[in-house]
Amino acid sequence: MARNTSRRTVVDSPRANARTIRTVSLSAQLKKMVRHPMVIGVTVLVCVFIAGVYALVATPKYEASATVLVNPLSTNPSSSSHSNVSINTEASVASSREVAEAAAKSLSSSHDDLVSELRQSIEVSAHSGTSIFDVKATASSAQDAAEYANAIAQAYLAVRSDALQDSVNTVAAGIEKQIDALGKNGNDAARAALEERLAQVRITDTNAGRIITSAKVPQEPTNLGFIKCIFVGVISGLLLGAIIAWVLDSRARTVNYRDRAEDILGEEVFIIRDTQDIEDTRRAFRSIGVINGNFHKAHIAGAVLYSSVPRASDDFAATLRQAYADKGLTFVDSPASVLSQKKLSPSDTPNILVTDRGTELSEVLSAADVLGACVVVLTPETSVNDLEEFVNVAEHIADAHFLYVFLTS
Structure with a gap:
């Protein structure tokens, strides 16, 4: 008008x-909010109070991370895939229950409950395009966080090495059977080739990789500190209070x-x-x-x-x-x-x-x-x-x- x-x-x-x-x-919508300073103020106070209580009672969380380099492994030296590593697959292996059970055994003699805790606490992330992945552990104790990350990394390398050794043994056993099948009067050239192949298999390097960065005991928790929690409470209170004020003003029945x-x-x-x-x-x-x-x-x-x-x-x-x-x-x-x-x-x-x-x-x-x-x-x-x-x-x-x-x- x-x-x-x-x-x-x-x-x-x-x-x-x-x-x-x-x-x-926008100015008209902002007016709807600032007309209710008491609503915004009370909302801010409530959010700050909740944030302060949370900061005081929340269980601290610590994070520690270990970095693992994965070696390419193969029982066939002539294989074209000898130097290839599927790092995403290896990261999945590191997250498996088998690795968690091995890590739990190395940490405690009574490890049944620890297996579930490890699987919940561990996050494995692969570095795309590389042969490296990180093992990050989160725990309420700084010492536990570092021990969990290192235990998973070491258990992964051990499980992977054992698996390769089993493959080496299986392949070697198969070659030995082929040699035995030739008998004493068998083809000397074929026997020599099999014996050479057996020797190569037996010297296969079963070193799965190495931990290039061990997890260190973290000094500070990852939780927001008291001051940061209060700041988050203020910002959250302002946003929530503004929304409540806008709704109240928009639905008000009187001018x-x-x-x-x-x-x-x-x-x-x-x-x-x-x-x-x-x-x-x-x-x-x-x-x-x-x-x-x-x-x-x-x-x-x-x-x-x-x-x-x-x-x-x-x-x-x-x-x-x-x-x-x-x-x-x-x-x-x-x-x-x-x-x-x-x-x-x-x-x-x-x-x-x-x-x-x-x-x-x-x-x-x-x-x-x-x-x-x-x-x-x-x-x-x-x-x-x-x-x-x-x-x-x-x-x-x-x-x-x-x-x-x-x-x-």
């Missing part, structure tokens, strides 16, 4: 046009704030303060051309005072009487006395029609058309639905000034 500055004669109201093109702006009324109306709302109500009232009327109470100069014959809040119109009427005590304003409370005349002349004594909540909107708007102005009196208790209903009905009224005032008391 745009505030009237002169009597209009077209039905396509600028107020309607302004409401049509209103868009949702509550002057700027919220402006958001609904799309035009300026004049605040009438307790301590400066006379000056604020004169300033508001000056915006529609009524300077020093001269309604004739503004080309209007008076104004309708309307509010959906009981007694609000009467309260503002009392202030208006004081503001223009020497202007001879005539105050009436019956719409019929105004509607009986098709149009009042601005040269007549200004009439102020004071309506109450029970007055029909059609009568209010008809009287506004006759007098030339309508003053909508808002308070924090003004219903959002009532105000929006009034705007939707009034936006096509062409021949009246609309003035919105907000009473703080």
